[in-house]
Amino acid sequence: MNIIKKRASVISRVVIVLISIILQIITMFLLVRLMHDYASWAYLLVEIVSVAVVFIMVNDASPFNSFWIVIILVLPVFGYCLYFMWGRKHKNSKFYRQYKKISEKGREYKRQDPAILTELTEMHPNKAQVSRYLINEGFPLYKHTAVKYFEVGEKKFDALFEDLEKAEKFIFLEYFIVSDGEIWQRLKEVLARKAAQKVEVRLLIDDFGCLILDADKIRHELSKLGIRVAIFAPVTKDATRLTFNYRNHQKIAVIDGNIGYTGGVNLADEYANIIERFGHWKDTAIRLEGDGTWGLTEIFLEMWELTKEIEQLDYNKYRPTVSVDAPGFVQPVADGPANNPDNPIEEMYTHLITKARDYIYFTTPYLVLDNRMTDDLCRAARSGVDVRIIVPRIYDKWYVYMVNISNYGRLMENGIKIYEYVPGFIHAKNIVSDDECGVCGTINMDYRSFFLHYECGVLMTEVPAVMDIKEDFLNTMRVSERVSLDDWKNRPIWQKCIQWVLRIFSPLL
Numbered sequence: 001m002n003i004i005k006k007r008a009s010v011i012s013r014v015v016i017v018l019i020s021i022i023l024q025i026i027t028m029f030l031l032v033r034l035m036h037d038y039a040s041w042a043y044l045l046v047e048i049v050s051v052a053v054v055f056i057m058v059n060d061a062s063p064f065n066s067f068w069i070v071i072i073l074v075l076p077v078f079g080y081c082l083y084f085m086w087g088r089k090h091k092n093s094k095f096y097r098q099y100k101k102i103s104e105k106g107r108e109y110k111r112q113d114p115a116i117l118t119e120l121t122e123m124h125p126n127k128a129q130v131s132r133y134l135i136n137e138g139f140p141l142y143k144h145t146a147v148k149y150f151e152v153g154e155k156k157f158d159a160l161f162e163d164l165e166k167a168e169k170f171i172f173l174e175y176f177i178v179s180d181g182e183i184w185q186r187l188k189e190v191l192a193r194k195a196a197q198k199v200e201v202r203l204l205i206d207d208f209g210c211l212i213l214d215a216d217k218i219r220h221e222l223s224k225l226g227i228r229v230a231i232f233a234p235v236t237k238d239a240t241r242l243t244f245n246y247r248n249h250q251k252i253a254v255i256d257g258n259i260g261y262t263g264g265v266n267l268a269d270e271y272a273n274i275i276e277r278f279g280h281w282k283d284t285a286i287r288l289e290g291d292g293t294w295g296l297t298e299i300f301l302e303m304w305e306l307t308k309e310i311e312q313l314d315y316n317k318y319r320p321t322v323s324v325d326a327p328g329f330v331q332p333v334a335d336g337p338a339n340n341p342d343n344p345i346e347e348m349y350t351h352l353i354t355k356a357r358d359y360i361y362f363t364t365p366y367l368v369l370d371n372r373m374t375d376d377l378c379r380a381a382r383s384g385v386d387v388r389i390i391v392p393r394i395y396d397k398w399y400v401y402m403v404n405i406s407n408y409g410r411l412m413e414n415g416i417k418i419y420e421y422v423p424g425f426i427h428a429k430n431i432v433s434d435d436e437c438g439v440c441g442t443i444n445m446d447y448r449s450f451f452l453h454y455e456c457g458v459l460m461t462e463v464p465a466v467m468d469i470k471e472d473f474l475n476t477m478r479v480s481e482r483v484s485l486d487d488w489k490n491r492p493i494w495q496k497c498i499q500w501v502l503r504i505f506s507p508l509l
Contacts, residue, residue, distance in 0.1 A: 137342075137347075142294070143329055145326055146324045160253055177266035183267055184268070262441055282427065294319055337451060358434050360386075361473045364445040378414035406502070406503055417482060
């Protein structure tokens with residue numbers, strides 16, 4: 001009976017969103033037809049406005065804007081109506097004003113120690129440019145932080161639960177997906193026990209990511225245990241605009257301000273290979289201990305205030321109290337659609353690609369690239385940099401996999417090596433370059449991560465874990481199959497046609 005109720009709740013919420021979207025499209029279509037038939041002057045006026053909007057967007061031709069340019073040009077009036085409803089950025093809206101206010105507050109808590117940047121600059125003047133850019137975007141560089149890399153989700157959970165049991169002051173958790181199962185039930189038990197011990201526990205979840213479990217039920221259940229729960233962007237609230245498509249994809253865990261986790265791993269059993277969905281689930285995560293944990297804590301606090309709106313926190317009470325004697329530098333970074341057209345995470349990727357000297361390796365489940373990043377990757381490969389990318393062979397979304405494949409050709413023609421992970425689905429989001437730099441986080445190489453989702457990750461330089469990421473990449477490559485350019489060129493015509501159509505809509509996939 002409970003299973004039936006859960007499914008009914010999920011289905012009802014999905015149906016509400018779908019009906020809302022369909023009704024909006026039908027209404028706009030009917031209005032356009034009425035204008036065309038009975039108010040030709042109004043139809044002409046909207047058409048003129050459509051052309052003007054295209055010219056404005058051309059001057060700010062981000063990949064996401066390019067999508068809307070195509071829609072408006074193909075469907076001049078109806079396409080503009082869609083853009084007016086779903087594509088505009090409401091810079092003066094309450095949400096954006098709140099985001100700006102919180103971001104400005106956050107900068108007051110993120111002060112850069114100039115001695116740390118000077119030390120990195122003297123050690124790696126080339127790579128220091130990436131860190132200097134991120135500092136200017138509000139993301140400080142830290143030392144005195146130990147980093148541990150987990151090459152599979154189950155190892156991350158083992159370490160996380162051990163750290164949670166030792167929590168004395170507070171626990172912050174932020175995840176995109178929460179699904180009922182062994183991981184979730186075990187986590188609830190630990191959090192309930194810690195809350196009973198007067199440990200401050202906060203859980204921030206995305207409503208769409210928790211659609212199967214029902215975020216509202218999670219909040220009601222955990223609030224009775226003394227656990228604070230915040231739900232990011234309820235899907236039914238924003239269904240009237242495309243902002244319901246802007247999700248919080250971050251994964252962060254912070255314990256007492258001294259230990260922090262991030263990476264691709266969500267709170268669901270498949271991420272620990274307890275259950276099998278798409279073969280072996282290959283995911284990764286990192287654990288920070290020391291000064292750099294503050295970067296993840298601060299990202300969490302900003303997202304909490306953005307979600308809760310009226311709640312204001314004193315960030316200083318959550319600062320780390322432990323400094324670890326460890327080599328290297330760490331730089332937690334975050335990004336979201338409210339930043340557009342400025343995208344610190346995409347710029348970080350671009351900087352790392354252009355600064356690579358010997359090699360740069362990527363793992364990503366989704367390879368949906370814009371022209372700019374494709375150009376950067378191809379230019380690096382033609383310059384003699386060894387560029388390799390591992391993507392899944394077994395996919396979770398067939399339409400994204402189709403776009404993945406469509407991107408292979410140009411990359412391989414320029415010397416980039418593409419591998420598909422054969423044992424299952426690779427969900428890891430890593431970069432490693434020149435035995436010096438690495439990134440582990442929640443960031444996919446696609447439009448969603450760069451333009452539509454709130455994401456986070458950690459840039460690591462001269463940290464021993466960077467070599468662990470490289471070793472894991474090489475081990476993963478050995479159980480992956482390299483894609484042949486000839487095979488790609490000879491794929492079926494029907495597949496090429498589907499991929500051509502899907503690439504047009506790739507910013508929304």
